[in-house]
Amino acid sequence: MATQVVNAVQKLIPVDKTFCDLPPAIADAVEQAALTTSYPTGAVLFAEAQAPRGVFIVRRGRVKLSICGSDGRTLILRIVNAGCPLGVAAVVSGRQYEATAETQEPSEISFLRQNDLVRLMRLHGEFALWVTQHISQDYASTCREIRDLILSDSASEKLARLLVGWLDQNTTSKNPSQVKLALTHEEIGQMIGSSRETVSRLLAGFKKQHLIQQTGSTLVIPDRLALESLITA
Amino acid sequence: MATQVVNAVQKLIPVDKTFCDLPPAIADAVEQAALTTSYPTGAVLFAEAQAPRGVFIVRRGRVKLSICGSDGRTLILRIVNAGCPLGVAAVVSGRQYEATAETQEPSEISFLRQNDLVRLMRLHGEFALWVTQHISQDYASTCREIRDLILSDSASEKLARLLVGWLDQNTTSKNPSQVKLALTHEEIGQMIGSSRETVSRLLAGFKKQHLIQQTGSTLVIPDRLALESLITA
């Protein structure tokens, strides 16, 4: 609820890789202007409706982006991995942060002040393009979110879609039909816009239909197509 | 509505104003690369999931942006007025158009090919910044849309919010509590994610509570605060 921005750990951290996939010259310029710090789990980088101070670029870790309705319910927009800038839209448009960003694990995050971002964008069209590409992806992803959440509406469909989406992200794992379950039922509910209980019941139903198996925090999806068949509904 | 349908689609149109609020030098560069044409009502500039060809910049008129769910239902994202670029996210990210754009009245629209857009952005950081600002606004508006549509959910709340939003856009009219109703109930339903019948019933209810009055296609909202009181819900 009333979480506050953690300003505790301000230690400078050397980051090995060049800045994402930017040309070295520009990456250096960005690197010089940015301040990279380390955050513990649960740190709030910025909160919805705050005035923008600058952008955060995730160098390592995972950050949860969420928005909060007037009734107090929460919707998780997406989980952001390393390489992505956060809060760009707010900084560029000068309006307030459009969501709340909270680390989900210890993370290293670069901070770039508003002035520096705009200055660098004006200076390097290439950098501006990079920034724009990321916002574009965010925009596209948000549009998909809208389509999936509003125009579907059986909750089981949304859950199935979420699980299949997780499968797609798991190109890293050796076992491609396996998913590490890093979210609580409540959080899953916040991702698909439904209640904790519904998620519980749906997952139980999926198990009963042998669409998924769960051992500990590991989900196994033996038949991906069966799950996908729920989506066309 | 159809007084005189302009069907000379490929006719070049001289546009009086400089390009939105861009510096003249850049505006000229953009103007040279762009092709401005005239469209009748109902023209589809691009459709969801098409491969991007370029961006469209609305010079005059109104364009409806919508997305379409797997079940065939439609959600109207927003109505875009003059001055706004369309389809930028798709072009910049190289993915498909994220929505469908359709003119709602005879409009003049500039087209800028993908290559030219990227070239101009790379060349003029200022232009890239302008583009980015517009996407940022789109992104913010989409986030608001998500919050309003998913985290609220009484339909009456959404409708009230829509009406109040229309009031805010009407700074032009002499009578500030008056709204021209340019959408059918079906389209209103598509804006708030509910069915035509629900919109009908809700509007009837609002009238019965004297929250709105309707004569022809003109809505009068005598007590804005009363409507707003429905929103906190």
Added chain:
DNA sequence: ACCGGTCGGTGATGGGGATCACACATCGCT
């Protein structure tokens, strides 16, 4: 071991709105 907190399962209940099914109005067209 005791306890407080977070998490997960599951029943019962109720309501909001989608959906179906009409009827009526309006408008443009031939």
Added chain:
DNA sequence: AGCGATGTGTGATCCCCATCACCGACCGGT
């Protein structure tokens, strides 16, 4: 006028899911 197309009003029905309520499991701290 006559006719289709389109938009609107309203009743009846039904079902999904939010919500309330409660219980058991697990985990860390003292």
